[in-house]
Amino acid sequence: MGQEDQEVLIRGGKATSTSAESLNNNNEQPYEQSSINQGFCKNYGTLSPPSPALTADNLTYSWYNLDVFGAVHQPGSSWKQLVNRVKGVFCNERHIPAPRKHLLKNDSGVAYPGELLAVMGSSGAGKTTLLNASAFRSSKGVQISPSTIRMLNGHPVDAKEMQARCAYVQQDDLFIGSLTAREHLIFQAMVRMPRHMTQKQKVQRVDQVIQDLSLGKCQNTLIGVPGRVKGLSGGERKRLAFASEALTDPPLLICDEPTSGLDSFMAHSVVQVLKKLSQKGKTVILTIHQPSSELFELFDKILLMAEGRVAFLGTPGEAVDFFSYIGATCPTNYTPADFYVQVLAVVPGREVESRDRVAKICDNFAVGKVSREMEQNFQKLVKSNGFGKEDENEYTYKASWFMQFRAVLWRSWLSVLKEPLLVKVRLLQTTMVAVLIGLIFLGQQLTQVGVMNINGAIFLFLTNMTFQNSFATITVFTTELPVFMRETRSRLYRCDTYFLGKTIAELPLFLVVPFLFTAIAYPLIGLRPGVDHFFTALALVTLVANVSTSFGYLISCACSSTSMALSVGPPVIIPFLLFGGFFLNSGSVPVYFKWLSYLSWFRYANEGLLINQWADVKPGEITCTLSNTTCPSSGEVILETLNFSASDLPFDFIGLALLIVGFRISAYIALTMRARRKE
Numbered sequence: 163m164g165q166e167d168q169e170v171l172i173r174g175g176k177a178t179s180t181s182a183e184s185l186n187n188n189n190e191q192p193y194e195q196s197s198i199n200q201g202f203c204k205n206y207g208t209l210s211p212p213s214p215a216l217t218a219d220n221l222t223y224s225w226y227n228l229d230v231f232g233a234v235h236q237p238g239s240s241w242k243q244l245v246n247r248v249k250g251v252f253c254n255e256r257h258i259p260a261p262r263k264h265l266l267k268n269d270s271g272v273a274y275p276g277e278l279l280a281v282m283g284s285s286g287a288g289k290t291t292l293l294n295a296s297a298f299r300s301s302k303g304v305q306i307s308p309s310t311i312r313m314l315n316g317h318p319v320d321a322k323e324m325q326a327r328c329a330y331v332q333q334d335d336l337f338i339g340s341l342t343a344r345e346h347l348i349f350q351a352m353v354r355m356p357r358h359m360t361q362k363q364k365v366q367r368v369d370q371v372i373q374d375l376s377l378g379k380c381q382n383t384l385i386g387v388p389g390r391v392k393g394l395s396g397g398e399r400k401r402l403a404f405a406s407e408a409l410t411d412p413p414l415l416i417c418d419e420p421t422s423g424l425d426s427f428m429a430h431s432v433v434q435v436l437k438k439l440s441q442k443g444k445t446v447i448l449t450i451h452q453p454s455s456e457l458f459e460l461f462d463k464i465l466l467m468a469e470g471r472v473a474f475l476g477t478p479g480e481a482v483d484f485f486s487y488i489g490a491t492c493p494t495n496y497t498p499a500d501f502y503v504q505v506l507a508v509v510p511g512r513e514v515e516s517r518d519r520v521a522k523i524c525d526n527f528a529v530g531k532v533s534r535e536m537e538q539n540f541q542k543l544v545k546s547n548g549f550g551k552e553d554e555n556e557y558t559y560k561a562s563w564f565m566q567f568r569a570v571l572w573r574s575w576l577s578v579l580k581e582p583l584l585v586k587v588r589l590l591q592t593t594m595v596a597v598l599i600g601l602i603f604l605g606q607q608l609t610q611v612g613v614m615n616i617n618g619a620i621f622l623f624l625t626n627m628t629f630q631n632s633f634a635t636i637t638v639f640t641t642e643l644p645v646f647m648r649e650t651r652s653r654l655y656r657c658d659t660y661f662l663g664k665t666i667a668e669l670p671l672f673l674v675v676p677f678l679f680t681a682i683a684y685p686l687i688g689l690r691p692g693v694d695h696f697f698t699a700l701a702l703v704t705l706v707a708n709v710s711t712s713f714g715y716l717i718s719c720a721c722s723s724t725s726m727a728l729s730v731g732p733p734v735i736i737p738f739l740l741f742g743g744f745f746l747n748s749g750s751v752p753v754y755f756k757w758l759s760y761l762s763w764f765r766y767a768n769e770g771l772l773i774n775q776w777a778d779v780k781p782g783e784i785t786c787t788l789s790n791t792t793c794p795s796s797g798e799v800i801l802e803t804l805n806f807s808a809s810d811l812p813f814d815f816i817g818l819a820l821l822i823v824g825f826r827i828s829a830y831i832a833l834t835m836r837a838r839r840k841e
């Protein structure tokens with residue numbers, strides 16, 4: 163809506179109210195003075211709960227002086243900031259703090275049990291920021307003033323308690339796409355529901371929730387990945403997100419734009435679900451864009467936001483009075499929600515006037531009854547020092563360590579079986595590459611040329627195992643990490659149970675892939691015959707597959723995105739590859755890079771495989787067919803030329819095993835640090 167439309171709307175209001183132009187024309191009627199004075203008398207908005215009966219399970223959520231700041235990115239400022247910091251430290255100069263954007267300005271509000279509170283406002287008004295701050299889920303770079311107080315039933319609440327008692331349905335749904343809706347809910351029940359409940363009771367609750375949210379028809383449908391794997395519809399995904407939260411019957415439910423991307427029918431059904439929950443005594447807060455009149459009628463209270471401030475909090479009926487009073491009566495051909503949002507919008511091109519109008523409306527509300535009551539409540543609380551603290555243990559994980567581990571293991575195993583990238587594609591890819599390498603190096607003989615070819619084929623074994631496994635891990639693991647981050651922040655499971663469950667579930671695959679590869683390529687190439695030689699090679703290739711997987715986990719956990727992990731992976735692998743003894747003789751590694759060569763799994767595995775191949779090749783077994791080149795007389799000579807010693811084979815196994823452990827521990831530490839950081 164443009165400024166003109168906005169003015170027409172406000173002038174339209176003037177026909178029935180008194181001073182529409184007071185919003186725009188300060189000369190004719192000094193708006194601020196007259197409105198503010200009247201605001202004290204009119205008492206628009208309300209703080210009163212819908213039903214006075216509060217049980218122990220009901221939660222009144224209130225927030226006072228919610229002051230939120232966001233980082234402002236200034237192009238080219240990082241260098242200046244660094245210089246500024248260095249000067250501050252070394253030259254005793256005053257450190258100039260980085261500029262910050264004031265996202266929420268001393269907002270206060272309250273949501274009662276049995277109430278459906280809709281937060282509305284134009285885009286950028288601060289709705290999501292308010293919800294994130296309320297649920298203690300503010301994003302990286304967002305700072306909340308220490309004077310802010312968030313309370314449950316009058317007790318200041320901390321992040322741990324809030325995350326345990328409040329269900330937060332975020333705008334973007336995050337699921338493991340390879341599970342069905344029912345499998346997803348069973349997993350959620352396993353980690354969310356109290357540990358004293360049996361598995362049977364949890365499954366019964368899942369069935370109940372599926373019925374309540376009308377998910378019966380799609381319960382066995384794959385959730386899917388938008389744009390990649392077809393699965394649930396947008397509405398079904400939204401309802402599934404609610405279903406996950408509804409399993410525990412949370413007393414406080416916060417939903418960020420639950421209707422975004424849905425048609426009006428779907429939007430209505432989603433809000434109906436929320437309304438039903440509120441009627442059962444839950445406290446429900448949601449943000450919504452452009453609700454239809456029908457939807458608007460379902461809201462018990464509305465909170466209007468503009469420019470990071472509260473412009474109104476009260477019932478829809480009181481909103482009509484408030485806006486009429488300030489001279490902005492809703493015309494009959496407008497839905498009230500659209501009208502309020504438009505009046506509170508900042509119009510491009512006329513920002514100063516719009517902001518002035520918004521400021522006046524917010525000021526008017528700030529001196530009204532609601533704000534004053536809120537202030538009084540807050541003062542009372544401070545005076546009575548009512549910052550009571552409840553038992554922290556109550557807000558710990560719902561499931562025991564073992565239950566969490568079992569649930570993660572079960573879900574990871576299901577996704578291993580169902581994720582095509584992990585199983586079908588990998589097995590097909592492995593077979594094809596093994597056959598190709600086998601055909602290229604088919605039936606090598608123990609000749610001068612054969613020795614060169616066999617050494618090349620062995621190194622190719624390692625290169626293929628490394629790249630195939632590390633990149634498969636990076637691709638699959640990094641796409642699942644956002645789900646992990648959200649679930650671990652909701653305290654569904656611990657970092658260690660996830661990491662352990664996930665890696666154990668994937669282990670069989672990382673045993674099958676090297677087996678398949680070795681079983682096909684080893685005999686085709688004609689490597690050293692004998693069961694013991696085959697199994698030694700298989701053990702080494704399996705260890706390499708698992709070192710690469712562990713390395714893939716480490717890179718995935720240390721990098722912030724899939725694309726970053728995929729770009730960081732190859733340059734880090736290349737130095738390890740160079741120290742493998744194929745491109746650079748292991749005796750020629752510069753002293754200053756020796757330490758790096760000890761971290762090279764290529765070196766251990768190449769040495770091990772070459773020892774396995776050549777150690778027992780006796781003098782005379784190698785046929786010298788070319789007279790103009792040197793011919794290695796025995797396998798021992800080949801190993802000596804490469805600077806490898808047959809006695810080092812056990813150390814190669816130990817080296818590979820230590821690398822697996824080392825990379826996994828590092829990956830776990832990186833994951834824990836990431837889980838602690840804000841995303």
Ligand SMILES: Nc1ncnc2c1ncn2[C@@H]1O[C@H](COP(=O)(O)OP(=O)(O)OP(=O)(O)O)[C@@H](O)[C@H]1O
Nearest residue numbers: 232233265284285286287288289290291292303304
């Ligand atoms: N981390 C951040 N750092 C800096 N500014 C931010 C940050 N997060 C949000 N903002 C800014 O704060 C303002 C409010 O953002 P918010 O996402 O809360 O708006 P909204 O009302 O939810 O909008 P929409 O309806 O479009 O989602 C916007 O101007 C946004 O650019």
